[in-house]
Amino acid sequence: MSAKLKDLPAYLQRLGYQRAPPPTLGTLRELQQRHTAAFAFETIAALTRAPVPIDLPSLQRKLLHDGRGGYCYELNLLFRALLQDLGFQVRGISGRVVMGGPEDAMTARTHLVMLATIDGVDYLADVGFGGMVPTAPLRLDEGGEQATPHEPYRIDRRDGGYVLRAWVGGAWRAMYVFDLQPQAEIDFVVANWYVSTHPDSPFRDQLFVARTGPAWRKTLNGGSFVIHRVGAASERRELDDADAVMAVLSEEFGLRLPPGPALREAIERRLSSRPSA
DSSP states (O other): OOOOOSOHHHHHHHTTOSSOOOSSHHHHHHHHHHHHHHSOEEOHHHHTTOOOOOSHHHHIIIIIISOOOBOHHHHHHHHHHHHHHTTOEEEEEEEEEOTTSOTTOOOOEEEEEEEEEETTEEEEEOSOOGGGOOSSOEETTOOSOBOOSSSOEEEEEETTEEEEEEEETTEEEEEEEEOOOOOOHHHHHHHHHHHHHOTTOTTTTOOEEEEEETTEEEEEETTEEEEEETTSOOEEEEOOSHHHHHHHHHHTTOOOOOSSSHHHHHHHHHHHTSOOO
């Protein structure tokens, strides 16, 4: 069981609630959609090599008061605390990200996702999977296509575990694989340390940002900013300098940028390392 939230009223207000909603499936659906719209996925700390603490006071300070977002260990751990405070039965499980590669690859367990049980039924609840985050809870043993406010998803059984797929580009593409193995808090601490500090981490020295809205997703990968619209062509814009990137972070993703020169310098390094056209 995680610690209690000290800033529950501020958290609920950020999500559009004046009072605590009941722990129902309908509430979980609303919370997941609102959370992915209100809190950006972002890797600014890893890019600038700043610490990424995941204790609850640090998460509340960063996400609720400092105007920032975070990645899965930050977003989903804060979301877990919210769900538990509202009376949901929920726990964290770990996944191996395979998006963009072979789905049988034995990648590290670097993705944290929540498993919520409502009326005896298990649901995958994830608010921290970047540009392809599911915007609705997914019934674990449904087997078939499940609608969300954005792309449809499905969860297939595989080798004693599960694989999450999304319908992207006219095909079912694997996002991550996972099982229901119990996880201790120290497992999350160790995995978060790897993600934020290890030279082989995909987030090390990289800028990934994502946010959802009604029928759209916004993503930023380095200097490439894209708006993906449901049922329409994507809009892409290449950003040429740090000023343009920082403006997009503020204006398109609603982020309050950290003080000091570290972010600008890190963005400039990444832009200068891009291959020439």
